[in-house]
Amino acid sequence: MEIVAVDTPTLGDRSYLVHDGEVAFAVDPQRDIDRMLALLEDRGVRLTHVFETHIHNDYVTGGFALARLTGAAYHVNAADPVSFEREPIDDGDVVEVSQALRVRALATPGHTFTHLAYVLDSPGEVPAVFTGGSLLFGSTGRPDLLGPAHTGELVHAQYSSARRLATELPDETRVFPTHGFGSFCSATPTSGEESTIGREKRINPALTEDQESYVTSLVAGLDVYPAYYAHMGAANIAGPGAPDLSPPEQAEPAELRKRIDAGEWVVDLRHRTAFAAGHVAGTLNFGIDGGFATYLGWLLPWGSPLTLLGDSPEQVAEAQRELVRIGIDRLAAAAAGDVRDWAPELRSFPTASFADLAQVRHHRPVVVLDVRRGSEWAEGHLHHAVHIPLHELLERMAEVPDGEVWVHCKSGYRAAIAASLLDAAGRRVVSVNDDYDAHVAA
Structure with missing residues (x-):
């Protein structure tokens, strides 16, 4: 046996x-x-x-x-x-x-x-x-x-x-x-x-x-x-049937722009550092390397059209498999390849460490946004940080104070998602790509 x-x-x-x-x-x-x-x-x-x-x-x-x-x-x-x-x-x-x-x-x-x-x-x-x-x-x-x-x-x-x-x-x-x-x-x-x-x-x-x-x-x-x-x-x-894992329709740059301008979700699967370095304006970053399906399924308005961008067709296929497991059965479209082929100009924002955050707070005021869950916040948090859990951020975006926003979580994954949401909303953002335990030394 x-x-x-x-x-x-x-x-x-x-x-x-x-x-x-x-x-x-x-x-x-x-x-x-x-x-x-x-x-x-x-x-x-x-x-x-x-x-x-x-x-x-x-x-x-x-x-x-x-x-x-x-x-x-x-x-x-x-x-x-x-x-x-x-x-x-x-x-x-x-x-x-x-x-x-x-x-x-x-x-x-x-x-x-x-x-x-x-x-x-x-x-x-x-x-x-x-x-x-x-x-x-x-x-x-x-x-x-x-x-x-x-x-x-x-x-x-x-x-x-x-x-x-x-x-x-x-x-x-x-x-x-x-x-x-x-x-x-x-x-x-x-x-x-x-x-x-x-x-x-x-x-x-x-x-x-x-x-x-x-x-x-x-x-x-x-x-x-x-x-x-x-x-x-x-x-x-x-009684759900077998999933359809056939490749989605391929989107050209003009179609991507049209979908973004229409308010649809266009999600970039690349690693958070690659996304921060250069991405199509209005796209959101849910890296395939983390809890992709969990957090995308959590935040995406249920039933909304979804387009994926990836480094390769294989990366898109991996994401598609993740999504059918939670009932997101078909994608509106997808694109794969070099990000520079998807838009004539790219947006970017900085990534940083907790040590960087400690230094910058000595020189100028910044907003520190903690997007961890309530139980994590209760166990300990940075002084003067604003707490909005990631799953509440879309509905509470207006509560993020004006100014430069440094966003963090426990490991950097959720911070990257939050940073992409803020960036798409036109905010000036820095994503803290660091382990939360590092804040003690910093």
């Missing part, structure tokens, strides 16, 4: 393919199912079952499309109000995938009301459990994604579900969560790249703290999550 993790690090998620050398099943597959299909071909196995732990809030599932394409049975909780035919599954149901692969469903509400975990029993193998968004590595899934009215009930359910897993499964059981590798679906930061039930009993707050302590600390620590999450549940209930 082999359990293959399929990582999507940009969203902080993992899917799984499990096989016995002949047949296989998948757990929580991402939208770009070609990765699963390639694994099936590489291993020479046939997919017979697809299991969803829950209706996902942070990405569009590939489960429905993968099952239809391969003829696999698609297992979704019987209580989920989906609009497609599936193999309903409920607490205690057992699926005999093969003589070597036996899967049992366990109700583990908390992340959602209908969340399921799947216990894998295979003769001669250490048991495993696919925990989705319930028990994570040193944490649990967040209970507030269905709205504040349900958070109280779900956080108590999450505690009970973690306890159920710890009670019913032996300590050596390997734990395979879907979330917790940087996903905003994690209630608190996770720890480690692998775990067992025994390890979780030692380190997981849901298993080491009493219920009220766990509930109080978890709810107090909940932070904001991306705005595009609001659209994921509806897409997954509808």
Whole structure:
């Protein structure tokens, strides 16, 4: 038996393919199912079952499309109000995938009301459990994604579900969560790249703290999550088809200018230092090297036309793959190549370090804009800085004081996005491309 993790690090998620050398099943597959299909071909196995732990809030599932394409049975909780035919599954149901692969469903509400975990029993193998968004590595899934009215009930359910897993499964059981590798679906930061039930009993707050302590600390620590999450549940209930990853229409410079002047989003995928050094006026910088889909999906008005600019067609294709995972299925247009071919004149703005900021504040007044999230600001911030979280900047642009704006975040990635938004609005801006910890020495 082999359990293959399929990582999507940009969203902080993992899917799984499990096989016995002949047949296989998948757990929580991402939208770009070609990765699963390639694994099936590489291993020479046939997919017979697809299991969803829950209706996902942070990405569009590939489960429905993968099952239809391969003829696999698609297992979704019987209580989920989906609009497609599936193999309903409920607490205690057992699926005999093969003589070597036996899967049992366990109700583990908390992340959602209908969340399921799947216990894998295979003769001669250490048991495993696919925990989705319930028990994570040193944490649990967040209970507030269905709205504040349900958070109280779900956080108590999450505690009970973690306890159920710890009670019913032996300590050596390997734990395979879907979330917790940087996903905003994690209630608190996770720890480690692998775990067992025994390890979780030692380190997981849901298993080491009493219920009220766990509930109080978890709810107090909940932070904001991306705005595009609001659209994921509806897409997954509808049964999303396979994505179209064919190349988008290519835009000439005149068309780019027309789209920018019309107020459409034209996004430059290049690294933030390259963008700052020279870019088409009015374009926005969401570098493919960072949390591209998360932050673009967070800020882009849902359903708006989107055009991408990249160093190469491959860079555009990578971005397109990232976007279909969150339901942005087709681009209005794209262009690739040398930025100097996209416009007769380019704009630029400086990048700097915290040491540079310390020096300039001795000589002239500047606006320091901190675009980190509220929880980061609360942990510590620069004196006299203005705080507007990145995800609020578009609506609060008028609150940025007049003058030269030095914008920073934790690492420089979000600062670059904010700097491009300010630059497009005609503000004089400097992007602090530095690690926040460097401010101490500066």
